[in-house]
Amino acid sequence: MKTNIFILLLFVTSLNAMAQSSDSLVIRNAKKVDVKRSENGDIQLNVYGKEGDESFRYTYKASQVEQVDTADFDLDFFKKEEKKLYKDLGNTPKTRWSFGGLHAGILESEGFGLGIEAGVHNLLCFNYAPIKFGPQFRSGIGLSSKLWFGKRDTFYDKDENNHIMQQHQTTVKGMYSSRSTMQTASLQLCQDIYQPIGRRWFIGAGAIVNWNFSMNLVNRYKLDGKEITETLHNLNYKPFTVDWKFFVGTRNYEYYIMYMPDNMFKNNKGPRTSEVAFGISMYF
Numbered sequence: 001m002k003t004n005i006f007i008l009l010l011f012v013t014s015l016n017a018m019a020q021s022s023d024s025l026v027i028r029n030a031k032k033v034d035v036k037r038s039e040n041g042d043i044q045l046n047v048y049g050k051e052g053d054e055s056f057r058y059t060y061k062a063s064q065v066e067q068v069d070t071a072d073f074d075l076d077f078f079k080k081e082e083k084k085l086y087k088d089l090g091n092t093p094k095t096r097w098s099f100g101g102l103h104a105g106i107l108e109s110e111g112f113g114l115g116i117e118a119g120v121h122n123l124l125c126f127n128y129a130p131i132k133f134g135p136q137f138r139s140g141i142g143l144s145s146k147l148w149f150g151k152r153d154t155f156y157d158k159d160e161n162n163h164i165m166q167q168h169q170t171t172v173k174g175m176y177s178s179r180s181t182m183q184t185a186s187l188q189l190c191q192d193i194y195q196p197i198g199r200r201w202f203i204g205a206g207a208i209v210n211w212n213f214s215m216n217l218v219n220r221y222k223l224d225g226k227e228i229t230e231t232l233h234n235l236n237y238k239p240f241t242v243d244w245k246f247f248v249g250t251r252n253y254e255y256y257i258m259y260m261p262d263n264m265f266k267n268n269k270g271p272r273t274s275e276v277a278f279g280i281s282m283y284f
Contacts, residue, residue, distance in 0.1 A: 218232075235270070252282060259276055
């Protein structure tokens with residue numbers, strides 16, 4: 001924006017000041033420009049407001065100046081170029097890549113009871129925002145591990161049909177202090193859709209396809225005074241399961257609820273593992 005103003009051209013007589021390099025600052029669409037000159041020749045330039053920021057203030061002071069004629073003055077001379085940071089979620093670039101961080105949650109399983117999960121949601125993900133301030137899409141890959149804790153005084157065994165069954169320690173003479181754990185590891189494909197709310201928050205839902213490549217079921221108990229650890233192999237677990245996720249968060253933090261309806265075991269050859277999880281994810 002060009003404004004005809006009466007300008008005072010400043011010549012600073014100090015050699016030190018002349019030796020210093022100066023930066024240029026450009027202020028576009030200033031709301032108000034105020035130039036004041038004191039009796040001793042000092043001058044002060046005040047700029048109020050700029051394009052996109054009415055609270056902006058800039059002040060420049062100098063001394064020992066002399067007055068010159070009116071000039072056609074371009075306020076762009078005073079602009080310093082600034083790199084825009086996309087802090088407003090509704091005004092993000094149309095496409096971008098992002099990196100996920102750690103996630104952790106608590107599991108409540110139908111067949112095993114309480115458990116925990118941890119991993120990296122969207123270790124690497126692609127974000128697509130087709131409409132400004134509209135819904136955005138996210139597709140990424142991640143890793144997750146889940147650990148269930150069986151009920152105390154119980155353990156798990158396999159029958160002749162390779163079916164995993166829960167047993168009570170009283171069924172084995174001399175057994176006590178029995179407990180079991182089951183752990184799975186999965187590679188995840190995450191598909192999310194979310195809607196920005198205001199400048200910082202968003203709400204969304206998504207599906208997580210799990211490729212389950214590992215499962216361990218471990219019994220620990222004491223038998224006739226000896227501590228024994230027993231691992232069951234060749235478990236009939238499903239290679240693929242799907243979880244459903246609902247979440248709310250900001251650019252860096254995400255609070256989620258996941259519903260996992262699939263049983264981890266094929267043809268119900270094991271306890272039900274459908275569950276609900278509550279947790280938090282962090283993004284970088």
